[in-house]
Amino acid sequence: MPKIVSARVIVASPGRNFTTLKIECDDGTTGVGDATLNGRELAVAAYLSEHVIPCLIGRDAHRIEDIWQYLYKGAYWRRGPVTMAAIAAVDMALWDIKGKIAGLPVYQLLGGASREGCMVYGHANGATIADTIEAALDYQEQGYKAIRLQCGVPGMASTYGVSQDRYFYEPADNDLPTENVWSTSKYLRVVPELFAAAREALGWDVHLLHDVHHRLTPIEAARLGKDLEPYRPFWIEDATPAEDQEAFRLIRQHTTTPLAVGEIFSSVWDCKALIENRLIDYIRATVLHAGGITHMRQIASLADLYQVRTGCHGATDLSPVTMAAALHLGLAIPNFGIQEYMRHTVETDAVFPHAYRFADGMLHPGDAPGLGVDIDEALAETFPYARAYLPVNRLEDGTMWSW
Ligand code: KDG
Numbered sequence: 001m002p003k004i005v006s007a008r009v010i011v012a013s014p015g016r017n018f019t020t021l022k023i024e025c026d027d028g029t030t031g032v033g034d035a036t037l038n039g040r041e042l043a044v045a046a047y048l049s050e051h052v053i054p055c056l057i058g059r060d061a062h063r064i065e066d067i068w069q070y071l072y073k074g075a076y077w078r079r080g081p082v083t084m085a086a087i088a089a090v091d092m093a094l095w096d097i098k099g100k101i102a103g104l105p106v107y108q109l110l111g112g113a114s115r116e117g118c119m120v121y122g123h124a125n126g127a128t129i130a131d132t133i134e135a136a137l138d139y140q141e142q143g144y145k146a147i148r149l150q151c152g153v154p155g156m157a158s159t160y161g162v163s164q165d166r167y168f169y170e171p172a173d174n175d176l177p178t179e180n181v182w183s184t185s186k187y188l189r190v191v192p193e194l195f196a197a198a199r200e201a202l203g204w205d206v207h208l209l210h211d212v213h214h215r216l217t218p219i220e221a222a223r224l225g226k227d228l229e230p231y232r233p234f235w236i237e238d239a240t241p242a243e244d245q246e247a248f249r250l251i252r253q254h255t256t257t258p259l260a261v262g263e264i265f266s267s268v269w270d271c272k273a274l275i276e277n278r279l280i281d282y283i284r285a286t287v288l289h290a291g292g293i294t295h296m297r298q299i300a301s302l303a304d305l306y307q308v309r310t311g312c313h314g315a316t317d318l319s320p321v322t323m324a325a326a327l328h329l330g331l332a333i334p335n336f337g338i339q340e341y342m343r344h345t346v347e348t349d350a351v352f353p354h355a356y357r358f359a360d361g362m363l364h365p366g367d368a369p370g371l372g373v374d375i376d377e378a379l380a381e382t383f384p385y386a387r388a389y390l391p392v393n394r395l396e397d398g399t400m401w402s403w
């Protein structure tokens with residue numbers, strides 16, 4: 001048996017902060033896992049170092065399911081983003097080790113490829129509709145089959161998803177939270193105009209997506225869904241805060257626009273009612289924040305029973321380790337839908353050399369044994385952690401709102 005002899009947490013900031021776990025076995029095999037929780041990176045680092053790693057030493061690295069159950073049930077304090085990100089990091093690292101020992105990429109261990117690659121969506125964003133369309137045309141040119149559209153809202157200084165740089169949008173932009181201002185009525189006017197312009201410029205052969213980022217009430221979300229129906233969006237995401245799962249029933253009653261939710265979910269229990277009641281079409285939980293490959297596979301299996309497909313979160317705060325893990329899972333499961341692909345900076349890519357490759361609108365995890373991704377620890381050391389927060393949002397009268 002490959003016995004776990006050491007594990008360490010690496011916190012580094014190559015372009016942005018990442019928390020990474022590296023597990024080592026007595027035969028020299030190593031595995032990596034991503035434990036990044038945006039804006040709360042050190043909480044997971046401490047959870048791992050102080051409370052998880054001491055329990056791992058001496059265990060059989062092949063017993064992935066047993067270790068998962070040990071960390072989940074054994075903690076007594078179940079679920080929550082810190083706990084589940086820590087468990088996820090261990091789980092990813094163990095799948096990586098198993099694949100390396102077997103000499104197989106992880107997707108082969110999960111049942112083999114169910115498709116040629118994982119369709120991804122890129123992020124087109126801009127201060128104006130014209131800027132966003134220009135960015136979207138660029139993605140289309142590069143072969144993307146699906147594009148997310150976000151644009152600035154006239155009369156508002158800041159909007160979710162809009163950055164200075166066309167490719168490298170990074171919301172965690174300050175060492176104290178930036179304050180944004182929000183107006184639902186202004187926003188609801190501009191999004192249908194954006195989609196109308198996009199269909200005009202891009203045609204109908206490309207999937208168009210939009211992220212509402214938890215900002216609407218259920219009835220406002222229903223209005224947006226209806227207004228976008230003529231443009232056939234692939235989905236609207238996080239239309240309303242998802243801790244209010246019943247709210248999706250109201251949205252559903254009013255619109256046929258597909259609904260996606262779940263990037264902040266940490267377990268199958270967060271998704272269960274939404275899936276079983278067929279209130280969503282895509283589940284956006286991912287391996288990092290939802291307990292690793294082991295648990296995300298369980299979520300995907302439940303979703304498959306109800307014709308709900310995956311659309312895993314893939315923003316820049318999920319490291320290339322998570323991207324690789326999501327792609328292995330996405331390639332293997334029957335109900336893969338789409339994968340978010342927000343490109344990492346060159347610094348991030350250099351610190352995490354990886355085997356996954358983009359071609360023809362799809363990402364493929366590659367055929368290297370394990371996850372096919374590593375961390376260059378010496379290089380990582382040259383990028384020290386720097387505290388960075390996600391922004392907060394207020395209505396124009398100063399009321400705190402969802403960001
Ligand atoms: O950490 C939070 C970001 O990943 C999130 O704001 C990005 O909503 C997001 C998305 O869909 O990529």
Ligand code: MG
Binds near residue numbers: 211263
């Ligand atoms: Mg989102």
